[in-house]
Amino acid sequence: MAIYLDHSATTPMREEAAEAWLATSRAIGNSSSIHSHGQSARQALEEARETVARTLGVDAIEVLFVSGGTEAINLAIKGLYWSRNADGGRPVVVASRGEHHATLDTIEWLAEHEGAEAAWVRLSDDGSIDVDDLARVLRAHAGRVALVTVLAANNEVGTVESLEPIARLTTVAGVPLHIDAVAAYGHVRLDLGALRSSAGATGAMGPVALSVSAHKIGGPQGIGALALDRSTTIEPLLHGGGQQRRLRSGTQDVASAVAFARAAEVTVKEMAGEDARISSLRESLVRGVLDAVPDAVLNGVSLSADDEHGPVRLPGNAHFSFPGCQGDSILFLLDMAGISVSTGSACQAGVPEPSHVLLAMGRSEEVARSALRVTLGHTTTQDDVDAFLAAIPGVIRSARKAGLSERDVAVR
Secondary structure, eight states: OOEEOBTTTOOOOOHHHHHHHHHHHTSOOOTTOOSHHHHHHHHHHHHHHHHHHHHHTSOGGGEEEESSHHHHHHHHHHHHHHHHTTTSSOOEEEEETTSOHHHHHHHHHHHHHHOOEEEEEOBOTTSOBOHHHHHHHHHHTTTOEEEEEEESBOTTTOBBOOHHHHHHHHHHHTOEEEEEOTTTTTTSOOOHHHHHHHHTOOSSOEEEEEEEEGGGTTSOTTOEEEEEOTTOOOOOSOOSSOTTTTTSOSOOOHHHHHHHHHHHHHHHHHHHHHHHHHHHHHHHHHHHHHHHSTTOEEOSSOGGGOBTTBOSBOTTEEEEEOTTOOHHHHHHHHHHTTEEOBSSOGGGTTOOOOOHHHHHTTOOHHHHHTEEEEEOOTTOOHHHHHHHHHHHHHHHHHHHHHOOOOSOOOOO
């Protein structure tokens, strides 16, 4: 029986979401049409928008349905950059090098095609933003910053960011903040409105945008959302039709929106209990790995660091480095044993490269190449964890025999 431990890449669709999708997909009507079929579709769409909005701490009008986390991030970063830098006076985009590739590649594109300047903020050795360095960067580029973008939780090492000090810094600096909450959604309380209030944000400054994706919480693939404060102006990526505040044109996928909303509703309702269950399984897995492979290193924050304010590491995340091993070798050996894990973001799957997050955290390239990410979710059981722990000692022995690949493997 196959064991799935790659929930950060995508988690299995919840039965409630699948049923909602199937029922809605049978209905007729374009939600932009004015006849009764169209208005029925519109009602279902707007009810879904209201549900998702409640889980993000915003009003329904502030939720834009998009094709997923990547589009949400692109729309936020490019849209804010184009809007803020229309006169060429604010070319700087502030981020860390540990961001998801949807962010890093977007910034690289803006630099190559639009003249953007990337200002990189240091990561602490646990994967969190160095807030003092962020303050330094904002001072150094005062008056020239288009936006700041940060992760609510790192998708590789699982570190949950403390957003309040970042929100306050960007508010005082008078620059907009985009939050990539794709990995955090469903595990960390997200409330963009409360975050803006605590930071004293007014107008288009401080935390204004937040990106999420449905398939990370048991919704369908192919839909996500960008929560965008109503005070904020961005330039759209798509034109034609003017749907969704003229910021994201196109016929909307009502069935996926309804399924997304149902997954969000169930996930948020069950979050506290489910996070506790998954955390317990994760702790069992980590202890088992460190007992079986004593020189393995758990990357990110300590498991004992959670406090009354909530988790500082995503409940289902266990990210290891195994000295003397290639992460890809471990992945393939586990796959042969019927266990699915990853070496990092699924968006980079198939490209054997060191973890850019570990490199940004100051680790060596050798350590970054030995990384393995194990992520648990709503379908994970103790039997799954036990199967992984039974397989890992032999897998590591075999991977160490293979060693680290440092030779040219090009076909001649």
